[in-house]
Amino acid sequence: MNPRVITFHYTMTAEDGQEIFSSVGSEPLAILEGNGQVIPGLEPVLSEMAEGEKRRVVVPAEEAFGEYHDDWVIQVEREQLPPGELNIGDMFQAADDAPVMVVTEIEGDTVVMDGNHPLAGHDLTFDVELIGIREATPEEIAHGHAHGEGGHEH
Numbered sequence: 328m329n330p331r332v333i334t335f336h337y338t339m340t341a342e343d344g345q346e347i348f349s350s351v352g353s354e355p356l357a358i359l360e361g362n363g364q365v366i367p368g369l370e371p372v373l374s375e376m377a378e379g380e381k382r383r384v385v386v387p388a389e390e391a392f393g394e395y396h397d398d399w400v401i402q403v404e405r406e407q408l409p410p411g412e413l414n415i416g417d418m419f420q421a422a423d424d425a426p427v428m429v430v431t432e433i434e435g436d437t438v439v440m441d442g443n444h445p446l447a448g449h450d451l452t453f454d455v456e457l458i459g460i461r462e463a464t465p466e467e468i469a470h471g472h473a474h475g476e477g478g479h480e481h
């Protein structure tokens with residue numbers, strides 16, 4: 328089967344019911360099937376939905392943004408980081424393929440950094456509305472992403 332472009336709206340909610348993100352009211356998201364452009368727990372659901380269908384899906388942390396790893400929280404010496412101002416929430420990445428480390432505590436010369444995704448460890452609820460399904464164009468397949476509304480504009 329040829330890959331398809333799936334266009335959908337979604338609202339993402341945390342365990343406590345707090346809305347984290349919603350595309351409703353702005354542009355929907357368009358993905359090229361099979362390219363890992365959404366979290367692992369969501370793609371198979373999208374693939375079996377029909378146009379116009381709405382679904383609520385609860386995705387466990389391990390199929391969303393991953394489990395929370397305590398050992399991805401590390402302490403470093405202040406001098407190991409670039410000089411200049413340092414604030415809680417600052418982000419560092421040692422290499423392109425290394426995890427993004429976020430500064431969570433600054434205690435004298437010791438800096439605590441967390442390499443977990445901000446949504447790691449959370450089971451997330453998705454309210455999905457499938458807007459459209461169409462066959463991907465050869466160009467989209469070559470690029471590995473959807474074009475047009477909700478996709479890449481270029």
Ligand code: ZN
Pocket residue numbers: 466467470472473474479481
């Ligand atoms: Zn492209």
